[in-house]
Amino acid sequence: MNEAHERARVFLSQHEIKKVRLVFADQNGLTRGKNIPADYFLKSLEKGIGFAQSIYAMDIEGETVPETGLLWEHGDPDYLAVPDLNTLTLVPWKEHTAQVIVEGFLRDGAPFFADPRHILKKVLAKLSEAGFTAKVASELEFYLLLSDKVTPTTTGTQAYSILGLVAVEKVIERFEEYAEMMGIPVEATLTEYAPGQFEINLRYEEALLMADHTFLFRNMIKETAAQLGYHATFMAKPFADSAGSSFHLHVSLWKEGKNVFARASEEKCSADILSAGKDARATSPVIDELANEEQWPQALLRFIAGCQQYLNSAMAFFAPHVNSYKRLRPGSYAPINDSWGVNNRTVSLRVPEAEGNASRLEIRTPGADGNPYYVIAAALAIGWLGVEEKLSPKPQVIGNAYELPATVPRDLFAAIEALQASPKLMQLFGADFIHVYTAIKRAEWKKFVSVITEWEREKYFEML
Numbered sequence: 001m002n003e004a005h006e007r008a009r010v011f012l013s014q015h016e017i018k019k020v021r022l023v024f025a026d027q028n029g030l031t032r033g034k035n036i037p038a039d040y041f042l043k044s045l046e047k048g049i050g051f052a053q054s055i056y057a058m059d060i061e062g063e064t065v066p067e068t069g070l071l072w073e074h075g076d077p078d079y080l081a082v083p084d085l086n087t088l089t090l091v092p093w094k095e096h097t098a099q100v101i102v103e104g105f106l107r108d109g110a111p112f113f114a115d116p117r118h119i120l121k122k123v124l125a126k127l128s129e130a131g132f133t134a135k136v137a138s139e140l141e142f143y144l145l146l147s148d149k150v151t152p153t154t155t156g157t158q159a160y161s162i163l164g165l166v167a168v169e170k171v172i173e174r175f176e177e178y179a180e181m182m183g184i185p186v187e188a189t190l191t192e193y194a195p196g197q198f199e200i201n202l203r204y205e206e207a208l209l210m211a212d213h214t215f216l217f218r219n220m221i222k223e224t225a226a227q228l229g230y231h232a233t234f235m236a237k238p239f240a241d242s243a244g245s246s247f248h249l250h251v252s253l254w255k256e257g258k259n260v261f262a263r264a265s266e267e268k269c270s271a272d273i274l275s276a277g278k279d280a281r282a283t284s285p286v287i288d289e290l291a292n293e294e295q296w297p298q299a300l301l302r303f304i305a306g307c308q309q310y311l312n313s314a315m316a317f318f319a320p321h322v323n324s325y326k327r328l329r330p331g332s333y334a335p336i337n338d339s340w341g342v343n344n345r346t347v348s349l350r351v352p353e354a355e356g357n358a359s360r361l362e363i364r365t366p367g368a369d370g371n372p373y374y375v376i377a378a379a380l381a382i383g384w385l386g387v388e389e390k391l392s393p394k395p396q397v398i399g400n401a402y403e404l405p406a407t408v409p410r411d412l413f414a415a416i417e418a419l420q421a422s423p424k425l426m427q428l429f430g431a432d433f434i435h436v437y438t439a440i441k442r443a444e445w446k447k448f449v450s451v452i453t454e455w456e457r458e459k460y461f462e463m464l
Helices: 003-014 038-043 053-057 116-129 162-167 169-181 207-227 298-318 322-326 372-388 412-420 423-429 431-449 454-460
Strands: 019-025 031-037 049-052 078-083 097-105 132-146 186-191 197-202 230-233 247-255 286-288 340-342 349-351 361-363 396-398
Touching: 003 038, 019 038, 019 078, 019 116, 019 207, 031 038, 031 049, 049 053, 049 097, 053 431, 097 116, 097 207, 116 132, 116 207, 116 372, 116 423, 132 207, 132 372, 162 169, 162 186, 169 186, 169 207, 197 207, 207 230, 207 372, 247 298, 247 372, 298 340, 298 349, 298 361, 298 372, 298 412, 298 423, 298 431, 322 412, 322 431, 372 423, 412 431, 423 431
Parallel strands: 019 097, 340 349, 340 396
Antiparallel strands: 019 031, 049 078, 078 097, 132 197, 132 230, 132 247, 186 197, 247 361, 286 396, 349 361
């Protein structure tokens, strides 16, 4: 038994663990896996445990999609689910239970190409080849509803309301308590812009660890809420007249222990530079022609440029469901184009006013319904392409970016088309993976367009 296996054995013994959950994110970011006895878990550490490959062919309803090629062509064989023991943690709401994230491998030891965690690892390996690492922080918005799954737990659009937090403090405190027990640092908790909507921010970590934390944290919230008699949803736009739920991503690149997005502390932010003759509070968008390499770190500018150039190609990951696109509306705090700006929440790519190691880019496009592994992988991939190709960004926007034309795909079908038309992302992620992912998303789109809605019947049935 090697050192990692011994640590696992000691962990299970110290916490009197009787059952271990083997968990992973499927293509939609849903938690799947199985429970096994603790002693069997220890015996299986060397070889892993067989899982059916068709699990990675499931749509949001759990139905397998034959067009993925993961079903009958090869007899739906097993792959090996191998635990990453660095992710072994408690399941605080289940007595004597632990959980661990497993990764998919083929019998010859090769990573299984459709495993979301391996996709992120491929992108991180690309960064590592050039000497870079990435640090990421997640800001997750969600709705906390009563058990009827309709009634919000707070009233009014009282963003940042302390009274709103107090109204459900026992639930929120349980989320925070369990996160601490799972080793997931929570940085802030607040009410958001709609009744029953909340946001919880996770402290920044290395990119893979942040993806793991986001995945486990989101599942913890759903399970804990249900256990306490509530319902939590990360659906991007659950209510037509209320705010959508975002997954804001804060990203920085590091090389040789230094944040390459950082400006010198004596430099002023762009809004200050432009204060003479240009009002940063203007309601009409003003293009900042002074945003050049002399005022901003080159790596940050090129990363922004890559995000702009390839944003539409990544939208099938940032907005992965039919419902996702109903969140992306003007004036909704959700972006509609590839704009960037300083301390501006109307743009897709926001540079917060921060210095030194806190310097970062906030990518505001992803919805809370995104698979954390794919959202982070896509964000890093498109930004990295800008660095690699030495791209230059468009001028930044001062003011209301919603007055600029909408340029992001308007629906899932358009996003799928944009992804499949991107040879760069095809190469980075792998053509076989893109085939599986887009087959699942096309199946979802086909189901959606085949449904006759009540709206259609109300408008057309009597008159036509």
